[in-house]
Amino acid sequence: MSFLKSIAAIGSNPTDDESTRLQKSLLVICSFPFMLAGVVWGIMYILFGETRAGLIPLSYSIFSALSMAFFAFTRKFVVFRFTQLLLILILPWALMTALGGFINGSAVILWGLICPLGALLFDKPSRATYWLVAYMVLIVLSGVLQSKSIIDNHLTSGQKSLFFVINLMGVGSLIYLMVSYFVREKNFFQARSDALLLNILPAEVTRELTETGSVKPARFEEVTILFSDFKEFTNIVATIPTHKLVDELNEIFGNFDDIMQDEGVEKIQTIGDAYLAASGVPKQVTDHALRCTRAAKKMIAYIDQRNEVSAIKWKIRIGLHSGPCAAGVIGKKKFAYTLFGDTINTASRLETASEEGRINVSAYTYDLIKDHFRGEYRGKITAKGKGDLDMYFV
DSSP, rough: HHHHHHHHHHTTTTTHHHHHHHHHHHHHHHHHHHHHHHHHHHHHHHTTTTHHHHHHHHHHHHHHHHHHHHHHOOOOOHHHHEEEEEEEEHHHHHHHHHHHHHTTTGGGGGGGGGHHHHHHHHHHSSHHHHHHHHHHHHHHHHHHHHHOOOOOOOOOHHHHHHHHHHHHHHHHHHHHHHHHHHHHHHHHHHHHHHHHHHHOOOOOHHHHHHHHHHOOOEEEEEEEEEEEEEETHHHHHHHSSSHHHHHHHHHHHHHHHHHHHTOOOEEEEEEEEEEEEEESSOOOOOOOOHHHHHHHHHHHHHHHHHHHOOOSSEEEEEEEEEEEEEEEEEEEEEEEEESSSOOOOOOOOHHHHTTTTTTTEEEHHHHHHHHTSOEEEEEEEETTTTTTEEEOOO
């Protein structure tokens, strides 16, 4: 396997994108069995008394090896691709012509079919059409030449049948290997792309987006929003290097992500030090408030435990509010799953009115969880843009 990776790395460039890297590795890997086949074919024809014909596949192997060496030295993939496609197109036709046509040549021109098929994998599909036309022209030319040709060869009928079998099996096998390798690599990159998309959007939304190309906005009547941020965050930003701040938030939010996954809560987004999550979207559940409350308690427990050993002490505060909201995917590029509605705004106000290490919930949310969690009524507290709200610590 390591040998195959070394072969596939010939001519590679660290700046190549995934598509170019796949095309390069596939063409290099396919070129080696083609060169080996050329040597075997050449030796067999020479042993069967067709020296002139045998020199053609041998010359293919030599020119192909030189082309690959040039590619390894210069990394000029366009030149390497063109020479490989041209060789696999022309030399099978030349060999068949030297042997006396389709039948006498055991349909060796079938190897030329690798050229347009290879162009589909290694080049733009539009250019593959030109290679296919060139292949068809050679087929027609071969038919014209055969009607006027008097060339015969020294191969017996049994030897011709042997080459028929070898050519058909060889071309079929190589086409299968080329396509299967490409499909396997494509599936690998597709799986990685899907995994990345799942890290951005909820699974249900990702499925709808990939199947239909769009996501219909939806309204959800029963949702609980979890909002958190860190008190005195501005002071922390001013006292530590940027890379340290990013590392700290990445570690903290990474653990929050795990908590959300464990509790069945959907992470929506992070903005600076703010962390937004929701339960009840896009999959509706009846215990959305309980899930968010359990997640919030785990978040506080994690921060408390972390503060015991970390030099930087984070002061988290959390707000929860339940109610209706709308959700949808916004934008064509760098899209995001976004929530809309007064429920989100109220949850943000509850978070702002919370205190260090506490979970501040609205009266409606507390009504949904009071049979499971004890609460401390805080009275009516003024929230910006909302007036006086009944609030509870849980």
